[in-house]
Amino acid sequence: MPPVTAGxxxxxxxxxxxxxxxxxxxxxxxxxxxxxxxxxxxxxxxxAKVLLRYKQRVTGSIYVRDKFYLSIxxxxxxxxxxxxxxxxxxxxxxxxxxxxxxxxxxIPLG
Numbered sequence: 001m002p003p004v005t006a007g008x009x010x011x012x013x014x015x016x017x018x019x020x021x022x023x024x025x026x027x028x029x030x031x032x033x034x035x036x037x038x039x040x041x042x043x044x045x046x047x048a049k050v051l052l053r054y055k056q057r058v059t060g061s062i063y064v065r066d067k068f069y070l071s072i073x074x075x076x077x078x079x080x081x082x083x084x085x086x087x088x089x090x091x092x093x094x095x096x097x098x099x100x101x102x103x104x105x106x107i108p109l110g
Contacts, residue, residue: 004041012103013039027088029056044077044104052088076100
């Protein structure tokens with residue numbers, strides 16, 4: 001199998017970040033965001049440390065802010081559907097390896 005290049009790895013990291021930002025948007029407040037802080041890709045095995053930044057503007061310049069982390073360690077081509085969860089202000093948020101399996105289409109495996 002060909003090695004995963006830095007360009008492909010960065011593209012997968014960006015797609016993961018966009019996907020999680022869309023999926024978790026309801027849990028992050030009106031100005032929150034997702035940032036993949038650490039990322040590695042070995043063929044179809046992904047490891048990531050993801051910052052979930054909760055940020056809610058209440059009135060004017062008053063903010064409620066907090067940060068949470070989601071750790072992901074899975075093979076996106078595997079058959080097992082593993083969930084990775086954290087709590088954001090008391091709400092359980094999860095992503096599964098099955099959710100992330102769409103990323104394998106962007107990895108040249110043959």
